[in-house]
Amino acid sequence: MVFSSITFLFYFLPIVLLVYFLCPRRARNVILLVTSLVFYAWGEPKYVLIMLFSTVVDYTCGLLIAKEQRAGKSGKIFLIASIIINLSVLGFFKYYNFAAGSILGLFGVSGLPTLNVVLPIGISFYTFQTMSYTIDVYRKKVSAQRNILNFGTFVTLFPQLIAGPIVRYSDIAEALDDPKRGSPDMFADGVARFISGLGKKVLLANNIGLLWDALKVTPLGEMSVLAAWLGIIAFAFQIYFDFSGYSDMAIGLGKMFGFKFLDNFNYPYISQNITEFWRRWHISLSSWFKEYVYIPLGGNRRGLPLQLRNILVVWLLTGLWHGASWNFIIWGLYYGVILLIEKLFLLRVLERVPRFVRHIYAIFTILIGWVIFAFDKLPEGLQYLKTMFGVGVPLVSSDALFNLTSNLPLLIILCIGSTPLLARVPQKVKTIAVPILAVAIMLLCTAYLVDSSYNPFLYFRF
Amino acid sequence: MKTSYRILAWLFTAFLAVGLIVNTILPDKGYSDSEKRELGALPKFTASSALAGDFTREFDTYVSDQFFARDMWVSIKGMSQYLSGMKLLNDVYITRDRYIGNFKISDKERLQNNIDAIKKLASNAHVPVTLLMVPESIAVYEDRLPRFAGPSDQKALAERITRELDGKVRVVFPLDDLKAHKDEYIYFRTDHHWTPRGALYGYNALQEALGRPLTAMPEFRAVADDFKGSMLFKAGITMPNIKLDTLEAPIGYENSDFSIVINDGKKENDGLMFDESHLKGSDKYRFYQGGNQPLMAIASNTGTGSALVLKDSFCNDMMPYFAADYKTMYVADMRFNRMSMAKYAKDMNVNEIILVYSSSTLCNEFSLAWLAN
Numbered sequence: 001m002v003f004s005s006i007t008f009l010f011y012f013l014p015i016v017l018l019v020y021f022l023c024p025r026r027a028r029n030v031i032l033l034v035t036s037l038v039f040y041a042w043g044e045p046k047y048v049l050i051m052l053f054s055t056v057v058d059y060t061c062g063l064l065i066a067k068e069q070r071a072g073k074s075g076k077i078f079l080i081a082s083i084i085i086n087l088s089v090l091g092f093f094k095y096y097n098f099a100a101g102s103i104l105g106l107f108g109v110s111g112l113p114t115l116n117v118v119l120p121i122g123i124s125f126y127t128f129q130t131m132s133y134t135i136d137v138y139r140k141k142v143s144a145q146r147n148i149l150n151f152g153t154f155v156t157l158f159p160q161l162i163a164g165p166i167v168r169y170s171d172i173a174e175a176l177d178d179p180k181r182g183s184p185d186m187f188a189d190g191v192a193r194f195i196s197g198l199g200k201k202v203l204l205a206n207n208i209g210l211l212w213d214a215l216k217v218t219p220l221g222e223m224s225v226l227a228a229w230l231g232i233i234a235f236a237f238q239i240y241f242d243f244s245g246y247s248d249m250a251i252g253l254g255k256m257f258g259f260k261f262l263d264n265f266n267y268p269y270i271s272q273n274i275t276e277f278w279r280r281w282h283i284s285l286s287s288w289f290k291e292y293v294y295i296p297l298g299g300n301r302r303g304l305p306l307q308l309r310n311i312l313v314v315w316l317l318t319g320l321w322h323g324a325s326w327n328f329i330i331w332g333l334y335y336g337v338i339l340l341i342e343k344l345f346l347l348r349v350l351e352r353v354p355r356f357v358r359h360i361y362a363i364f365t366i367l368i369g370w371v372i373f374a375f376d377k378l379p380e381g382l383q384y385l386k387t388m389f390g391v392g393v394p395l396v397s398s399d400a401l402f403n404l405t406s407n408l409p410l411l412i413i414l415c416i417g418s419t420p421l422l423a424r425v426p427q428k429v430k431t432i433a434v435p436i437l438a439v440a441i442m443l444l445c446t447a448y449l450v451d452s453s454y455n456p457f458l459y460f461r462f
Numbered sequence: 463m464k465t466s467y468r469i470l471a472w473l474f475t476a477f478l479a480v481g482l483i484v485n486t487i488l489p490d491k492g493y494s495d496s497e498k499r500e501l502g503a504l505p506k507f508t509a510s511s512a513l514a515g516d517f518t519r520e521f522d523t524y525v526s527d528q529f530f531a532r533d534m535w536v537s538i539k540g541m542s543q544y545l546s547g548m549k550l551l552n553d554v555y556i557t558r559d560r561y562i563g564n565f566k567i568s569d570k571e572r573l574q575n576n577i578d579a580i581k582k583l584a585s586n587a588h589v590p591v592t593l594l595m596v597p598e599s600i601a602v603y604e605d606r607l608p609r610f611a612g613p614s615d616q617k618a619l620a621e622r623i624t625r626e627l628d629g630k631v632r633v634v635f636p637l638d639d640l641k642a643h644k645d646e647y648i649y650f651r652t653d654h655h656w657t658p659r660g661a662l663y664g665y666n667a668l669q670e671a672l673g674r675p676l677t678a679m680p681e682f683r684a685v686a687d688d689f690k691g692s693m694l695f696k697a698g699i700t701m702p703n704i705k706l707d708t709l710e711a712p713i714g715y716e717n718s719d720f721s722i723v724i725n726d727g728k729k730e731n732d733g734l735m736f737d738e739s740h741l742k743g744s745d746k747y748r749f750y751q752g753g754n755q756p757l758m759a760i761a762s763n764t765g766t767g768s769a770l771v772l773k774d775s776f777c778n779d780m781m782p783y784f785a786a787d788y789k790t791m792y793v794a795d796m797r798f799n800r801m802s803m804a805k806y807a808k809d810m811n812v813n814e815i816i817l818v819y820s821s822s823t824l825c826n827e828f829s830l831a832w833l834a835n
Binding site: 001005006007009010011013014015017018042043044045046184185187188189191192195207398399401402405406407408409410431432434435438439442443444446447448449450451452453454 | 464466467468469470471473474475477478479481482485497502512513514515518521522523525526527529532535536538539540542543546547548549550608609610611612613698
């Protein structure tokens with residue numbers, strides 16, 4: 001199930017809220033567990049078993065690590081078991097076919113048969129979440145969870161199940177065991193956050209996505225420079241407002257149920273260099289890789305050559321995490337290399353140029369990155385880049401101008417929404433404006449969701 | 463701050479609860495007039511449908527289709543997009559006085575197939591073939607489109623088709639004739655079709671090319687003045703500045719002038735040139751011949767000669783003039799027919815074959831491929 005659907009908003013959520021707040025506090029985790037399983041099974045009826053398997057494995061490994069450690073041993077064997085099992089599940093469902101296809105493509109031999117497996121929703125998120133648990137138990141950062149229902153609630157918690165943020169067990173361990181978690185004010189905050197995320201996703205991301213959809217089907221030879229830039233800017237806005245909107249909805253729902261998830265985005269498009277961009281974009285993922293890959297590899301403490309290797313390893317994995325396809329690997333390495341260059345000298349150079357130049361540099365680099373990200377067929381991405389730089393195409397075209405003018409108000413809203421301007425509005429104004437705006441967003445989102453199945457059957461069209 | 467957020471939280475939960483209760487209590491609707499389709503119904507829950515994911519998918523459609531005040535929400539959405547500056551909604555331009563469907567050649571391969579099929583028909587047929595290519599209204603009303611809106615390339619399309627058919631098929635594209643009369647009521651404001659007035663200009667261009675006598679513009683009587691056409695529903699919003707359409711019938715043409723046999727008489731009732739029973743329905747354009755019929759044989763006392771007409775719905779409000787001019791006419795719609803039209807023309811011993819297709823049909827309609835049979 002997705003948050004931006006009639007089923008979720010007008011059936012699932014009100015029923016869950018009703019049951020959750022009417023039942024005794026002790027039963028709340030079980031209610032969340034059961035409803036989260038329904039939430040997941042709604043879209044993936046069979047794959048719910050994989051998630052349950054993952055839950056049982058990591059619950060058991062956590063307990064065994066703790067038991068070994070009480071006996072004075074390290075418990076490393078169970079940590080390794082947990083990591084191998086998690087990565088195998090992820091590897092099989094997400095990367096098997098890619099690997100099989102790549103072996104065929106690179107070496108011309110079909111070493112592995114391709115299989116008809118569909119990627120289970122959210123698997124990249126929940127395997128990372130559960131791995132963080134066993135690793136943290138091993139590192140004695142958290143104590144092992146004895147109650148499998150509480151642990152299951154952590155793994156399956158529907159607010160962050162499908163698209164993050166990647167919530168670490170340590171972030172919510174305390175709230176999970178606390179039947180008195182949450183408060184009316186926290187709930188109210190959560191509602192406001194949820195509605196703002198819903199608006200970002202349904203009103204902003206989906207609408208600007210229409211522009212990207214319309215432009216990207218233009219045969220590449222017929223596209224103008226302006227259309228290409230407009231298209232990738234639309235994509236940049238779509239992916240940001242879609243993803244951060246989803247994170248806001250997750251964080252808001254978490255608050256409604258008394259959990260505090262960490263922020264996942266911090267106005268990434270105001271960044272002035274790429275190092276800053278990655279501190280502001282998908283924070284829960286980059287900090288996960290930092291904590292569980294970069295630092296264990298030695299981070300920056302073992303000399304520059306090893307640090308450079310570590311950075312490239314992390315970015316190769318980051319690229320691969322985003323999808324099983326070569327363009328994601330290249331996208332990750334693209335950022336790895338740029339971060340290296342920034343670390344070696346570029347950051348120092350940038351300090352000496354005006355602020356707007358730094359900003360243009362960052363946005364330019366990010367947009368080129370999105371081109372690599374958006375086309376899973378590399379030649380298409382390359383052709384698109386050529387179009388952006390005017391190789392053999394006209395500068396402007398009437399369809400680009402038409403799309404620009406008809407989306408101008410939306411683009412202005414998106415620009416403002418990408419900055420902290422609105423957050424800086426004085427509290428007094430917010431007190432009045434936020435609820436009014438939220439109600440308007442709620443009504444508009446309902447209209448958009450109802451409309452999504454509006455499908456006039458024009459059998460008499462011709 | 464805290465109080466206002468708490469009020470918001472109450473409003474939010476109340477709205478969800480009201481939605482849940484109202485949607486559960488309200489009876490489900492079956493047919494949607496605005497969408498011309500059956501709305502989703504509550505799916506039956508079975509273990510196999512749930513495991514396959516069918517149940518949840520159908521349930522999602524069901525709750526969206528059956529949401530209370532659905533048409534109101536749909537128009538709120540369209541209106542908000544329009545107010546935010548978007549003038550092209552669901553591929554329909556919203557202009558100051560009419561809805562104009564966008565026109566693009568989206569599938570070049572299909573267009574080529576259709577041209578080839580028409581060529582094949584001409585070489586199979588024993589009589590001359592003429593194509594009346596009906597312009598989509600966007601070509602006539604280019605001046606009404608929003609700034610920078612892409613020009614419709616119908617003229618180039620017509621030139622291409624003429625060139626490719628290379629004298630084997632006579633092509634008539636009456637865009638200039640229609641443009642000369644664009645201040646008259648020649649296309650519906652809310653529908654993609656031309657009106658019977660516009661159809662007459664197109665018809666006379668055809669007749670002129672065939673060397674047959676022209677038809678004088680008759681007087682018209684209004685039969686309905688609240689016709690909501692396809693473009694209005696496709697766009698999803700009712701614009702207050704765009705008047706609903708008047709459906710008209712030419713005076714001097716009566717049902718009794720024509721005898722229409724539908725599907726070789728396999729249909730119980732004979733056809734009507736003007737079928738008033740559809741004026742109360744949601745698709746009032748079906749007033750003309752009751753909508754698209756697979757096959758009609760039309761006889762009139764007034765006309766001369768015979769023809770086989772292969773057509774789309776743009777021909778429907780042109781039919782009275784057509785049928786009055788020919789003694790016998792056979793009219794087929796390829797969407798419901800796969801028989802060989804060259805052979806049929808021979809069997810019926812007609813003098814000529816006339817194709818009446820709009821630019822869109824020529825580009826998008828796959829069933830034209832059967833013309834090659």
